[in-house]
Amino acid sequence: DAGVTQSPTHLIKTRGQQVTLRCSPKSGHDTVSWYQQALGQGPQFIFQYYEEEERQRGNFPDRFSGHQFPNYSSELNVNALLLGDSALYLCASSSPRQLNTEAFFGQGTRLTVV
Amino acid sequence: AQSVTQLDSHVSVSEGTPVLLRCNYSSSYSPSLFWYVQHPNKGLQLLLKYTSAATLVKGINGFEAEFKKSETSFHLTKPSAHMSDAAEYFCVVTYTDSWGKLQFGAGTQVVVTP
Numbered sequence: 001d002a003g004v005t006q007s008p009t010h011l012i013k014t015r016g017q018q019v020t021l022r023c024s025p026k027s028g029h030d031t032v033s034w035y036q037q038a039l040g041q042g043p044q045f046i047f048q049y050y051e052e053e054e055r056q057r058g059n060f061p062d063r064f065s066g067h068q069f070p071n072y073s074s075e076l077n078v079n080a081l082l083l084g085d086s087a088l089y090l091c092a093s094s095s096p097r098q099l100n101t102e103a104f105f106g107q108g109t110r111l112t113v114v
Numbered sequence: 115a116q117s118v119t120q121l122d123s124h125v126s127v128s129e130g131t132p133v134l135l136r137c138n139y140s141s142s143y144s145p146s147l148f149w150y151v152q153h154p155n156k157g158l159q160l161l162l163k164y165t166s167a168a169t170l171v172k173g174i175n176g177f178e179a180e181f182k183k184s185e186t187s188f189h190l191t192k193p194s195a196h197m198s199d200a201a202e203y204f205c206v207v208t209y210t211d212s213w214g215k216l217q218f219g220a221g222t223q224v225v226v227t228p
Contacts, residue, residue: 004157031214042204042218043158056215090157094214102148103216105158 002027004093006106013081013113021076021109025093031055032074033103034066037088049074078111086113118147118207120219127195128227135190135222137205147188148206148216149179158204164188175199200226 005024013019025032031050035043045058049068068074072093078085088110092103121136139145149161162173169181175198179190188205205219 033214033216035216035218040221042220043216045215045217048213048215050213055213058215092158092216102160102163103214104160105150107157 004091004104004106006089006091006109008109009107010110011112013111015081015083015113017081018077018079019081019111021078021089021091021111022073023076023091023093023106024073025091026104029093029095029104030072031094032068032072033092033094034074034076035090035092036060037090037108039087043090046076081113083113086111118205118217118219120203120205120222122222123220124223124225126225126227129197130194133190133192133195133199133224135203135205135224137188137190137219138186139188139205139207141183141186143209143211145207145209147179147181148208149173149177149188149190150204150206152202152204152221154201161190161203195224195226197226197228200224 004026007022033048034046036046037043046060047057048055052068063079065077088108090108091106094103118139127133147164150158151161152158161177162171162179164171164181172178177192179188181188203222206216208216
């Protein structure tokens with residue numbers, strides 16, 4: 001089992017550009033959540049996808065959008081990048097049919113906006 | 115708002131001495147509580163979880179935590195620190211009606227000295 005995989009591992013973008021980050025969930029998991037971890041802070045919830053729809057969303061602007069595919073993999077898109085979007089982006093997968101199941105995290109994508 | 119507070123941003127211990135990381139959560143519905151560890155340039159790894167079963171929870175690598183409802187606390191302990199325990203530790207809460215949305219504390223950086 002490969003666990004949760006994210007790509008790319010590192011990315012450098014210019015302010016104003018757009019970026020797409022990818023996540024493949026752990027085998028058997030159907031729910032994908034995305035988190036932003038700024039330097040020196042705890043991860044913050046961006047949004048969650050289940051059955052190819054955004055089920056819930058944290059306090060992030062519409063510049064942050066996502067998608068989930070039939071195979072449960074997911075993408076996070078960020079438009080009009082700002083310097084403040086520089087962070088580690090973490091993907092977590094889980095299976096809510098199992099109550100209180102733990103979330104498994106990928107290694108993250110380190111995004112640097114210059 | 116439901117939240118979790120880690121009372122120490124940095125903890126420094128000597129190898130072989132006990133480790134105590136403090137966490138308090140805001141109380142509304144019955145929480146599920148977790149401790150995750152993050153080593154440098156790594157993803158998040160689950161240490162242990164509390165899901166309304168035994169209040170004393172044992173995790174990996176000798177860590178344990180005690181859920182105290184009266185104090186709304188979930189402190190993490192280890193009897194004897196090892197050099198490999200140097201990392202960032204996050205206390206995390208989720209609730210039954212939150213579909214697995216995780217709320218992270220700000221983190222505690224643990225330094226272990228020889």
